[in-house]
Amino acid sequence: MKSLYKTILGTMILIVMSGHANAVLRVETTTQDLAAIAKAIGGQHIEVHSLTLGTRDPHFAVAKPSMIRRVYRADLLLVIGAEMEIGWLPPLLQSARNNRVQPGNPGYLDLSQSVSLLNQIKGPVTRAMGDVHANGNPHYWLDPRNGIRMAKMIALQLEQLDPEHASSYQANFNTFEKALTVKITEWQDSLLFLKNTPVIAYHTSFVYLADAFGFNIVNEVEPKPGIAPTISSLSRLVSQIKKEQIELLIIEPYYQQRSARYLNEQTGIQIAIIPQSVGARPSIKTYIDLFDSIVKALQLKEAK
């Protein structure tokens, strides 16, 4: 019994030591967009992994056991916030029992605090309105200017958690910001033709993209956020598209394309499938790749 006890004690000490002797910061993110930005800032000093895939809607993820293990080991957890992960992050944080990444501690970073959220709702909010987020629309990473704000917040947090490599994080942030600033000009130039044009979106997820590039989202295919379109809601859209001569419909790859195709058949409206996240397509590996692809998808309209 005594030797068994010593073995258990020894194992426990080893586990604890291995946890603290870890030189590289373990960063877990709730989306691949956050992982891509964190990688650009953290470089070789961090090990970064996203809990969800960019091909899926992050709102509807489930707290899988493998995630519990990952969050338990994490030094820093980056989240989108603004209720995006409300269905699965709270139970995950409880199961993961990792004090470092609990809200309020330096290992928990809610990136929605780095930007000003659009669509904040004043006045009463009820679920009769669909999936409405009173604190603001959570799809803010789709404005590349917000990418800079997010990157900065991540850099500051990495510096606080790992002061030894602070200069590296600062340098990486500067590089990232310069590259992105140059690209933003390019992207805005390429999309000048979209300025002030009316656009239909499938879900209320492109308000930041519209804000960044100056087009107007005049309606959504979903009659209420998260509520599937019906025959009558689609026929109302058909008349609106015809009346207002709307030429572009934008939709994420993970939504069923049936309603969009129906609208296309009825009105000739063009459909642009917008990869909404890093990882939405295998070729999109960085935050800059993401907007290169989005801009390319939006330019389909110009090619007409």
Next chain:
Amino acid sequence: MFFKRFPLLTIFIVSGIFSFNASELQAADDNTTLRQQLLELQQQQQNYQKQIDTLDKRLNETAKSSSTAVNTSVSSSPLKIGLSGLFATGGSSVDNSELANLQAGGHDPSKNGFTVQNVELSIGGIVDPYYDAQANIIILINAAGETVVELEEAFFTTRSLPWGLQLKGGQYFTEFGRQNKQHPHTWAFVDQPVVLSRFFGGDGLRSQGLRASWLMPTDWYSEIYFGMQNAKGETVTSFLNVAGEDIGGRTLIDRNTRGSGDLLYSARWLNGFDFSDTLSMNFGVSGLWGPNASGTSTDTQIYGTDLYLKWQPTTSQRGYPFVAWHTEILKRHYEAGDPGDNTRETLKDWGLFTQALWGFKPGWVAGLRWEYATADGNTSSDPLRDTRKRLSPNLTWHTSEYSKVRLQYNRDWTESLAEKTADTVWLQFEFSLGSHMAHKF
């Protein structure tokens, strides 16, 4: 033996708590040295913001105000309150008294006509940096038409013990298998599996106690649970239960807890794997050991194994499509009668259920469940120990994340039933108000 080691355990826990405080102090020091860098960065940020604003102006757009919050303050943790209601209506080829035996779960629809299966008030939240707490209060209308209010669960869970440890205490569902812990509004079928009703009674196995769990330092998810709970009460039916109840033709005596040997001990080992981005699995084994009230020194053991597999393609809308397969097998050894009693025997029962769910388009789930339960000996007239099979196809429409409608057909083959078979159709409706429900794996 346990108590000899207890001081050491205390030292572990206390030293763990101190190490947290130390790291917080460290963080505070870093904070002051970083404030300087922060200011520099803020200046830098302002310069870049100007560039960004210039870009904005090129689009003749009102530049968005720069509100780069650099603190990491978090909104306070409000109380999470939810109310869910579960209602059913249906009809069966058998009458109400026979139907009550077929639908032995306390939340099962169990009569021809309408059933209020479960109205549940759930209140929970974060107590402080060390504890979470939750209470679930259920209100239901039983087969006799009486309203029953019950404290289903009320427990605390630790948030930040070191080394992957977690304690839970209070009144709670025992961690045995996958289904036992689930509340009726998260069930995939309108009723609970037959074998669970037989071994754990109508309301699931739950009691007052304390359990520890350890998230093991393996590469995959692996967690061990060990618990101690009171063995007495109507929600601990295979153990001390309530005096006067029957099992296998014997009437239970009033047996009390005299020492630690009269508690219910539970153990569970749960593993989780991701085979790929699209396929995940949970595999668990569970055991229960405790006294039963058929005699003064009789014991019961229950063992179970559970498997859950879920497939979801890499591209999915609102969590659809998916395929999930859930199977549990349970076995019970029930010592009936004290040594020296010449009718002493060991009642051996076992059963299984296996169910598949297919979420074929957003909001729509088709399900199929097959069940089997039996016992050794001549039990054909005992509705809780006869040989029984049940096949249940169903279709669920989740109108939103907060409501659903479900249609289910049950085909029963039951030895104890005069007709031997029964056909039943149920229509179920659920709403949930308040806090957002968790998306469980």
